[in-house]
Amino acid sequence: MRCQACHETAVISTSNGTFCRRHFIGAFERTTLDTIETYGLVKPTETIAIANSGGKDSLSLLHVVAKYFKGSNKLVSITIDEGISGYRDKTIDTMKKYCSKYGVEYRIYSYKDFTGETMDVITHLKPGVPCATCGVLRRYLLNAAAIDCGADKIATAHNMDDEAENVLMNLLQNDFEKLLRLGPISGITSRKGFVPRVKPFMFLSEKETMLFSILNGINAEHKPCPYAGFGFRGVVSRKLKELESVSTGAKRSIIDKMLQVRASHGSGTGEPHRELFYCDICGAPTSEEVCEACNIKAQIKRLKRP
Amino acid sequence: MVTVRVSSINFGEKYLDLANGKAKDIIDGLGLNDDAVILVDEGGEIYTKDRKIKDGSYIKVIEVFSGG
Numbered sequence: 210m211r212c213q214a215c216h217e218t219a220v221i222s223t224s225n226g227t228f229c230r231r232h233f234i235g236a237f238e239r240t241t242l243d244t245i246e247t248y249g250l251v252k253p254t255e256t257i258a259i260a261n262s263g264g265k266d267s268l269s270l271l272h273v274v275a276k277y278f279k280g281s282n283k284l285v286s287i288t289i290d291e292g293i294s295g296y297r298d299k300t301i302d303t304m305k306k307y308c309s310k311y312g313v314e315y316r317i318y319s320y321k322d323f324t325g326e327t328m329d330v331i332t333h334l335k336p337g338v339p340c341a342t343c344g345v346l347r348r349y350l351l352n353a354a355a356i357d358c359g360a361d362k363i364a365t366a367h368n369m370d371d372e373a374e375n376v377l378m379n380l381l382q383n384d385f386e387k388l389l390r391l392g393p394i395s396g397i398t399s400r401k402g403f404v405p406r407v408k409p410f411m412f413l414s415e416k417e418t419m420l421f422s423i424l425n426g427i428n429a430e431h432k433p434c435p436y437a438g439f440g441f442r443g444v445v446s447r448k449l450k451e452l453e454s455v456s457t458g459a460k461r462s463i464i465d466k467m468l469q470v471r472a473s474h475g476s477g478t479g480e481p482h483r484e485l486f487y488c489d490i491c492g493a494p495t496s497e498e499v500c501e502a503c504n505i506k507a508q509i510k511r512l513k514r515p
Numbered sequence: 516m517v518t519v520r521v522s523s524i525n526f527g528e529k530y531l532d533l534a535n536g537k538a539k540d541i542i543d544g545l546g547l548n549d550d551a552v553i554l555v556d557e558g559g560e561i562y563t564k565d566r567k568i569k570d571g572s573y574i575k576v577i578e579v580f581s582g583g
Contacts, residue, residue: 210563220561230561416579420553420561423577433580450550450579 220424223414224458230424237421241273241409248393250407251362256283258360258404260351261308261315263288263300265422266366268307270410272425274364275311287354287363289347290319292327296435303428318354320346324506326513332436334512335505339436342505349493349502355404367408370415373460374445376467381445389471402487402494414453414460519568521545523576539564541574553577 210219212229219227228236245251259274261267271286278284286308291297301317308315321327323346332339355363372391379388395406410418421427437443452459487493488500495501517536522528526545533540538554541547542564554562555575562568 210565218566219563222563414550416550416553419577419579423553423555423561437580446580447548447551450548453550454548 221417221420223417224453224461225413225417233417234421234424237413237417238273238276240413242277244393244412245407245409248407250393250409251278251282251364253281255361256285256359258285258287258355258358258363259313260363260365260406261286261288261304262297263302263304263307265427266368266410266415266418268303268427269418269422269425270364270366271307271311271313272427273409275313279312284313285358285360286313286315287351287358287360288315288317289350289354290317290321291343291347292319292321292329293435294327294329307427316354316358318350318357320350323350323502324509326509328436331509334509338441340442343436345501345505349500351406352402352404353493356402360404363404363406365406365408366410366418368410368413368415368418369460369464370446370449372408372411372467373449373463374442376463377445377449378441388467389474391467392471402492411464412461517568517570519571520573521576522573523578525578533568536567536570537564538562538566538568538574541568541576545576547576547578551579553579 210222210227212219212232213227214232215229217229220230221228221233226236251257259271261271288301288304290301328343331342335342351363375391376388393408393411485494485496486498488495488503489498490503493500517533518530519533520530521541531541531544542549542552549564557573
């Protein structure tokens with residue numbers, strides 16, 4: 210395969226094009242900046258919290274955001290430490306190294322501080338798939354951390370694969386409301402207590418993101434979460450990659466269709482139709498009297514009792 | 516016939532005979548998916564599936580996954 214821009218030997222061929230090393234890096238950064246500009250993800254002077262696990266996706270995001278927005282925006286790197294030994298402790302070391310390299314302030318918030326236990330312990334205490342609990346706690350802490358940092362937006366490294374998986378999972382679980390909340394700006398954007406999440410990598414695949422990190426010498430641990438295979442997402446992810454390899458552009462089509470459906474429903478912003486309350490315990494916005502994160506915290510406390 | 520040494524975090528190291536001498540033979544031979552792997556040699560050269568691989572090469576199979 211030859212690069213579509215210069216006919217040098219290609220390093221990748223995806224629905225975004227076929228590129229050599231040099232043109233791939235340029236195309237990757239251009240797609241990121243186009244997404245930010247087209248959807249108004251970052252405005253000048255806003256404080257941007259970069260959700261940074263220390264893995265290849267978030268370090269690539271830190272690389273691009275620091276390169277193009279450090280001069281115009283305040284940047285803060287936020288890491289949620291789930292407490293997964295042999296995994297998160299390693300990526301936190303990597304995260305610190307790269308934040309120092311790019312001159313970006315970092316803050317770490319942990320499940321242990323919030324619930325009293327690490328994810329390793331929670332996995333043993335609490336029945337069911339760990340990813341479901343972990344997802345609730347991570348989203349909750351990320352939002353709380355962004356508020357704590359005074360951030361206007363949370364930039365996450367969600368890529369095309371993540372987003373297409375979300376669409377399929379919501380369809381398969383018949384959750385249309387959640388599906389409408391997806392997109393380049395997600396979460397609830399207009400309510401007090403929510404910091405909008407933006408996805409500059411939404412039109413770049415997981416393979417492209419990983420290759421970008423490799424070609425930029427981003428020395429992240431290329432190792433998946435030890436609990437990742439347990440979730441429904443793992444199954445959907447594998448099937449989606451199979452679909453993409455027999456039909457290039459399948460993931461992009463899924464996302465484009467989701468954006469069309471979203472635009473044709475209501476305001477197209479993904480705002481929920483349900484009434485929102487504020488959690489009786491922590492004060493965070495919620496659709497129930499007590500938010501899901503506080504329910505989990507209470508459940509963990511109960512399960513710890515002898 | 517081209518023989519290469521391949522390694523990945525999932526299966527460790529093994530030798531593979533490549534019928535057509537191409538990167539695609541590694542992907543197919545290991546039952547992998549082109550959208551889910553990146554093949555790279557010792558010199559950091561990236562191999563798309565159509566590229567020929569020299570006999571005796573050492574190829575690292577980097578599996579693409581979410582998160583980190």
